[in-house]
Amino acid sequence: MSAPKTLYDKIWDAHLVSEDEDGTSLLYIDRHLVHEVTSPQAFEGLRNAGRKVHAPDKTIAVPDHNVPTTLDRLEGVENEESRIQLEALDKNAKDFGVHYYPVDDVRQGVVHIVGPEQGWTLPGMTVVCGDSHTATHGAFGSLAHGIGTSEVEHVLATQTLIQTKSKNMKVEITGKLPAGVTAKDITMTVIGKTGTAGGTGYVIEYCGEAIRDLSMEGRMTVCNMAIEGGARAGLIAPDETTFEYVKGRPHAPKGGQWELAMENWKTLFSDEDAHFDKVLTIRAEDIAPAVTWGTSPEDVLPITGNVPSPEDFTGGKVDAVKRALEYMGLTAGMKLTDIQIDTVFIGSCTNGRIEDLRAVADVVKGKKIKEGIRAMVVPGSGLVRAQAEEEGVAQILIDAGFEWRLAGCSMCLAMNPDQLQPGERCAATSNRNFEGRQGRGGRTHLMSPAMAAAAALTGHLTDVRDL
């Protein structure tokens, strides 16, 4: 009998093309997602070398980072550099014959929302993209991670990636989540415990009752931020929730193929006694709605807490916290709920799915956002937008005072017109609170959609459980 394997071990072994004595391995890639920012130099490299895309039918291109999210975007993109980059993707997608969802296609959206939505992402696959949040797709029990542009070119040319194997880490969330606590709070709480380098060198498998209880949307939120904990990838073993989500999607297997796939997918779990190099266990009941106060995703506290002081830390973190408090304009000891905000951003590959928009609507239904607050909802895809409109969610958000936008990465990284001004403070459902991330001098507090909705109503960081 062979040694027990983790889910990661199983997916790795199934995709191993070759392995050298020193462990350097060639891994086969099932899906390659491409967006406009990290691909032009890769396609240029192919052209210069006279190479083709090895498997265009496994390559999916979507513009998302640069696209404006205002309703007039089809009239043209004002920023010349953005336009050139979008035009380059359009040309490359057509010249090389890959699957493509252009800006005027209703299926366009953030690449990590489009992939699962269209059934490109399936259990047991290897999925890569020139984008660190590729970790999102791990929610399906696929090995998914971000790569650099040189690696994008490598995958385009060979459909493989040169890799060394990571170690296995297990993050178990036991028990049931309390009311008002969501997938976002789980993933932020984990990063608060591990730190942003705690997962470096590992692939994380999330498990436990609280993970099993999550919808696919919630699982994608959890895996999305595995990269913020430094892990190469995060994954969750597929189960009935996964199969139910996948079934019937445009590129999911059909008929006899479905049966065959299911046989395979049901083997995708970590064997009992499989070895994990590191284990973290958190009780779901100990997780509270979480917010960030600093400029690193590890700067996480429950909303009931106070802004920490540099003296609460040791080593290099002391100076980092001093710098963060100054950048964020916060005073040590102040209550997190006393932090006033100017802007609310709902969206991104972390929280731009239908369930996220419903969560916001549940909080703001029949209410108005605080006067003077600029609040926007940016659906993760054109199909999420359409569904929210059909369900009446969009109207609730519009009635409450939110701007209702078209799909794109928007203010998560502000490569498009959606940006913070210097000193502006934002309650954001995205994934990074780095200095300048949402615009030069902008201040970001990360949180769940429900918490961002609560902040929109009161104008300050707010415990959604108190509303």
Place this chain on the structure above:
Amino acid sequence: MEKFAKLSGVAAPMPLINIDTDMIIPKLFLKTIKRSGLGKNLFDEMRYDDNGDEISDFVLNKPAYRNAQILVAGDNFGCGSSREHAPWALLDFGIRVVISTSFADIFFNNCFKNGILPIVLPQEDVDKLMDDAGRGANAVVTVDLENQVITGPDGGTIEFTVDAFKKHCLLNGLDDIGLTMQKSDAIDAFEEEYSAATPWV
């Protein structure tokens, strides 16, 4: 890719931990469709004020470090976004070596694809080199990849480890796409067997 074998140069200290790729090259410079020309915007928001003037106390703006070729950095350098624009910007500025206690995974890999050597050392060695780097332009540090050794300005040496395959590629400036294409028979064979077993993929 430009080869990397041995380099003697000025080392600049950046003790801040968790320096992310948004800091290394902010998003507005990701709109390029080229790899070159990003050096002037390296660490843009730390290096220039709102008017675009240099911030004089930022390390790479100080006369001693304007030609630095080595960075000695705090923990977890290069975390965040996968943007290869970060190593492109470092390279374009002239940085060929980054030394830290730890690097984020994607950034670490991206460096090797661009002729930059990232070196992981224990805290005490990084502290020592950080002190050395603090001594300015006189503090020339030598990094010898072939022998995997760093020589400090006082003649002291520190050994480092590096993945054998990555070392081979750096020393010889190899294009790893070309190397992988030499295995195209193995890839084709894998594909045939794999698609028979998993026709839905």
